[in-house]
Amino acid sequence: MVIPDEKKARGSAIRVLPFGAAALLAEVDTLPQVLDLHAALAASRPAGVVDLVPAARTVLVRIDPQRLTLAAARTWITEAETDAAPIRLDSAPVIELQVAYDGPDLAGTASALGVSVDALVSAHQAAHWVVAFTGFAPGFGYLVSDEWHFDVPRLDSPRTRVPPGAVGLAGDFTGAYPRATPGGWRLIGTTEAVLFNPDAASPVLLTPGSRVRFVAAGPTREAVIAAPPALPERPNVPAAFTIAAPGWQSTVQDRGRPGAASLGIAPSGALDRGALAVANRLVGNSEDAAAIEVTGGGFRAVAERDLWIALAGARGVARVGALALDALAATLWPEGEELEISAFEHGIRAYLAVRGGVAGPISAGSRSSDVLAGLGRAAYASGDGVALANDVVGPVPPLDIAPWTAPTDDVIELGAEAGPRGEWFAASAHEALFEALWTISADANRVGVRLEGPVLERTRPGELPSEGMIPGAIQVPPSGQPTILLADGPVTGGYPVIAVVSDASLDALAQARPGMRVRFRHGI
CATH class of the missing domain: 3.30.1360.40 (Gyrase A; domain 2)
Incomplete structure (x- = not known):
């Protein structure tokens, strides 16, 4: 083809x-x-x-x-x-997906298109499909075919839950949902193929450029692609400490999953990468070892054996038993003692590094939790045990090797570079972006940070076709109030990007609390 x-x-x-x-x-x-x-x-x-x-x-x-x-x-x-020579796809292997054409929207979609159910199913099976791109969720492929001639409108009201394996139509695309998510595509069938397995060496079945054919499932509707065996990480490892209270949110984070966005997988990882590296160095770990990202404070845990720990990032009162932790220094956490990290006074995210590194399932090459996508372990809950990995690279340093200043409560200055859609905005919008003092809204998490301030006026109406996104992208929805995407943000999106926060400023943004002010500066 x-x-x-x-x-x-x-x-x-x-x-x-x-x-x-x-x-x-x-x-x-x-x-x-x-x-x-x-x-x-x-x-x-x-x-x-x-x-x-x-x-x-x-x-x-x-x-x-x-x-x-x-x-x-x-x-x-x-x-x-x-x-480059002309690109042909004939040599790519064909992936056959067995589908039971039993979707709740099948009959209605056929009627709306003016064809019979059998004709719609036959056309879906006869087409030679190619995965154009992935997005929306890990492993969700957008498939196209030059033999498919239908334009299928999305549902007026998206479903709050589409089951995993649902096969749908939208526009001139077809696709299958790897996991349960909300969705507005019209569902025509179900496949039991494993579309996304984060524990596999190749986690995504339908990668860009893959050729796909849909075939009718047999009576048993057995999966065409068997689930690869899970790759457990050091099973039955005893817990080094137990979570008594996780605070607002506590997750495992390392340096994340760079390079997997084409599979629909966000980079994730520690939002304040410098703080993660410092905490790990203080206990002799590799800088990218997994630690616990504690958001907001209110964290308590009990040691099951003697441990060396360090805390970096947001500042507040932290104690092991009655002993206050020294800032930016390794501390012995004796067996049976409780570690308490109170609500933070400066910043919002701290990194608890434990000598040896925090263990956890490795999903798509990283231990980082991506709660939205379901990658890595879930956010910690009271009673969870935490085991250790083996990411030690040296001794605990005898001196403070990493001077570090506390996150500021003053106005945070963020460097910003040009974005791809600057021409979508009026000159006044570009001026306002850099002249205004913006406020961090309460709508701020690992996915992104919404800002409050002047409305950024567009010169073009409507939305873009979906295009790739990166952490730091400043998207502007129709409301004109910008949102800065962070590490767990979507890998594709349809809002125009007016500018991009510089990589050097993302750590500072990670410590910005709701209500704090930020100002953009050109290219710092």
């Missing part, structure tokens, strides 16, 4: 748009051109490219600026248009 409109895709101009200091957005005119461009870039990918994220009209290119400059990346993208 040749990608539709191949010649047109090859002849179209690629528009390369800025996306902060470590990404570019390559835009073309049609989805077939996206497939063409993504395949060309994937085939010639240089060192330093962290992620390639195809979407409806764009390919997001994330880079490591230490290994590849933006200028070099821009040249590589534009030359991919003429240097």
Whole structure:
């Protein structure tokens, strides 16, 4: 199968748009051109490219600026248009998904399209489908076919829960839900194939570029793809300490899952990466060892054996028994004693590092919890035991090796770079973004931070086709009130991005409490 409109895709101009200091957005005119461009870039990918994220009209290119400059990346993208050979998908293996065509919307969808149920099912099975991109949820693929000629409207009112394995239609796409989520697609059937298994070496079944055929399931509706065996991490390891109270939210975090956005997987990881590294260094761990990200304070736990611990990030009163913890120093936590971290006075997130590192299931290459996507272990609850890994790289240092200042309660200045959709906004919006004093709203979590301030006026109505997103992207919905995406944010989105918070400023943003003020500065 040749990608539709191949010649047109090859002849179209690629528009390369800025996306902060470590990404570019390559835009073309049609989805077939996206497939063409993504395949060309994937085939010639240089060192330093962290992620390639195809979407409806764009390919997001994330880079490591230490290994590849933006200028070099821009040249590589534009030359991919003429240097690569035409892309064919005939050689890709075909994944067959067995489907029981029993969806609640099947009959109504067929009627709305003016065809019989049998005709709609036959067309769905006869088409040769290709995964154009993933998004919305880990492993959720958007499939297209040049043999599919229906445009299916989404539901007027999305369902609050779509069951895992549901096969749906929306627009000119088809797809299958890997796990239970809300959704507005019209459901025509069910598959028992395992679409996403975070414990597998290759967690996503339907990756961009995969060819797919849908076939009618037999009477038993057995899964076509058996679930890969789970990869348990050190089973039956005794708990090193037990959670007595988790506070507002306490999760396992390491450096996260960079490079998996094309599979619909957010980077996750510690929001204040510097604080995580400091806490780990203080107890002799590797800097990216997993620790507990304590949000807001109110955390209590009891040691089941003697442990060395350190706390970095947000500041407040912390005690082991009657002994106050020294800030930024390793502390012995004796067996049977209670560690108490009270409500934070400065900042909002602290990192509790334990010598050896916190253990937990490794999902898609990381122990980090992504509660929204269901990756990693769930947020801690009272009574949970915490085991240790083996991420020690050296002794506990005898001196304070990491001077660190407490998070500020003053106005936080955030560096910002140009975003890809600046032309969607009036000149007054760009001025207001950098001149206004913004307030952190109560709607702030690991997914993103909503700001309160002046309305950023658009010059273009409507929404964008979905395109790749990164942590730090400043999205502006129709309300005009911007939201800054964080590590658990969506990997694709349809709100225009006016600017991008610089990577160096994200740690400071991670410590911003609701009600605090922030100001944007150009490129700091």
